[in-house]
Amino acid sequence: MCKEVVEYIVKSLVDRPDQVELREIEGDKSTILELRVPKDDMGKVIGKHGRIARAIRTVMTAASVKSGKRVVLEILD
């Protein structure tokens, strides 16, 4: 569920949605989402002072409440 939320938001923001990679690594208590986007799209995902990245994380955390599992979003470059 969280993955889908993040995926939709990120793909709507970037110029090249086909090159968005989102990997889900399941742990016992938490899930890690690893996000990779093309370099040119990085700014669109992070935003000024990380504002967009923070908003994505907030929405993702809200979505995770229903699944009862902690989710961490890592934006990799």
Next chain:
Amino acid sequence: MKVIEVEGKTVEDAKRRAAEELGLNADSVDDNLVEIIDEGKSGIFGFGVSRPAKIRVTYNADIKDVGANVKTVLNEILTRMGVKYIINEFHEGESKVYVEFESDDSGLIIGKKGRNLEAIQFIVNVIVSQQTSTEKKIILDIEGYRAKRERAIKKVSFEAAKKVMRTGKPVVLEPMNPFERRLVHLSLQNHDKVETKSEGMGIYRKVKILPKNVSE
């Protein structure tokens, strides 16, 4: 805003072509401004002078698509969050789009001090402005939360002001977003005993209420 002139065999035909050019449904062209420059003339049995119909379409990309886009983006996000909701109110004005909805998960959508609602609203704004290049600000509200929050902030401001007057010492309120800080400033701007200042950086910016220096 875009203005295009299109020719066709008939006015209807020209409308269809205009729609095609703008990438819209033929029906939605009527919602924009269609001005008929020339009705056209078909000629009799293919003889005579035939003239194509000509129309001018003033198309404002913001007129229709923004509202629909807001609803779509909001729906995509909330559905993926596993949230069911109903839209109660929807206004689209010159500079704002206001959406009010209700949900069994309203607490989750609002979050602590409205944090989740702010985040969803911010993301919807970024996505919609990118997709439609609108400058309209989208405001999301759930079950009248914003009005409630506004009242709560005003109350907190007045109470803090009273405390400042009683003790003569400044009071620093909790961190707030720009909109909420503005509300505090506004509600105390005509107060004759206290003044307000914002301090701190970024998301931690807070309003400080301090006694007015009478000697100044």
